[in-house]
Structures are given as structure tokens and as C-alpha cells.
Amino acid sequence: MAINSYVHYGTNYNNAFWDGQQMTYGDGDGSYMISLSAGLDVAAHEMTHGVTTNTANLQYRFEPGALNEAFSDIFGALIDDANWEIGEDIMGPGAKADGRESLRSLSDPSKYPVGAAYVPYGNGKGKYPAHMNEFYDLPRNLDNGGVHINSSIINHAAYTTAQDIGREKLGKIYYRALTVYLTPTSDFSDARKAIIQSAVDLYGDGSSEAAAAANGFNKVGILE
Secondary structure (H helix, E strand, O other): OOOOEEEEEOOOOOOEEEOOOOEEEEOOOOOOEOOHHHOHHHHHHHHHHHHHHOOOOOOOOHHHHHHHHHHHHHHHHHHOOOOOEEOOOOEOHHHHHOOOOOOEEOOOHHHOEOOHHHHHHOOOOOEOOOOHHHOOOOOOOOHHHHOOOOHHHHHHHHHHHHHHHOHHHHHHHHHHHHHHHOOOOOOHHHHHHHHHHHHHHHHOOOOHHHHHHHHHHHHOOOOO
16 A cells, blocks of 8 residues: 655654554654654554554554554564664654663663653553553553553563564564454453464464463563
């Protein structure tokens, strides 16, 4: 299908988004962010939202929305495969001076703080969560119920699996889960089942790939 992108959006706009039909990129304010279209992983993240819209169509709220964001981060990190960070190429000098080298980290989610408004809904540490015991029970009016915040739990599960089986196999497994098994209301538990089943489909029951898929979810406390 056609891939449409709108660039130079707004003035000093520190964001990029998929609106259901096309991608839009701001130029940043020059301090916190530079042009968001400069980041390969950012572009891949937004394109993956398009894939999700046209496959699982995960609802953009609460756990389905966090899965939606996680799949975009995961494929962003698989396509821009230099590291497991998202947005490292779009951070401006002001952000870097404050220690913000990227937007999110799949390998170490807790290296970055969440916004102050989110802190009371977590475990009090105010960091992006890497485990279900750090889950943010956010209301709908804050980050659509935690779509960006809680996505880091799924991100970390994927990172953990990739340490066992590599990026290429991880991508195949997660892509199959997204396009074959997940539905608009799928939650984290559904994602575990879909990803393990996808690994079984591709590599066999009892395979090391299926075990690695399960281990990724075990390590972040999504056990069933």
C-alpha cells in the first residue's frame, strides 16, 4: 500500500505519530529533540503502527494499547539494529545534557523516569517498568491508560528473548503473533500465548525458540 509521510509538522513539535492513515513527523524544538524523521527507529516505529492498524488493530488504550506501542518499539529496534534504544538519533543537546540519550530502552527500561503525573500510579520509583510488579495502573486520561509507559514491560520481554535466539528469529515470531493471532482487545496474557504459539508454529513444539519466547515473558512476570 502507499506509505504517506507528512514532515515539518507544526512548530518546534517534539513528536511523531500515526493517525490511522499516514505518518507525521515534527522537527523538534532543537533542544529536547531534533527532526523526528531523522531517526530510522522512529520511522520504523510509526510504520509498524500502520501494520498493526491493518492486522491486529490493537485498541489504543490500556494493555492492548501498550501492546500496540510495544510492537512499534520492538520493530523499531529490530530495523535500526545498532542497539536496543528507541530515538537515540533524535535527541537534542538539551536532552542529552540532562542524561536523556534516547526515548526508551528495551534493554534497561528503568534507566529513564516517567512524567511526574504518572508517578503516583506506579510503585513509587517513577521509572519505566521492566516487570509486572512495576506496572502503572493509569486512568484512561493519562497516556491512554499507560500505552507508552507499560509498553516497556513487553519491550523488555522481547529483548530478553532476543538474547537467546537473536533479532531475526524474534522478528519472525513477533510478526506472526501480531498478524495472525492478536485481536483488538488482546492483553498481555494473550500476547504471551500468541507469541509462544507463533514460536511453536515456526520452530516446533519443544524448540529452543519456543522456550526463549516463554522465558522472555517469565522474566517480566507475565506467567499465564
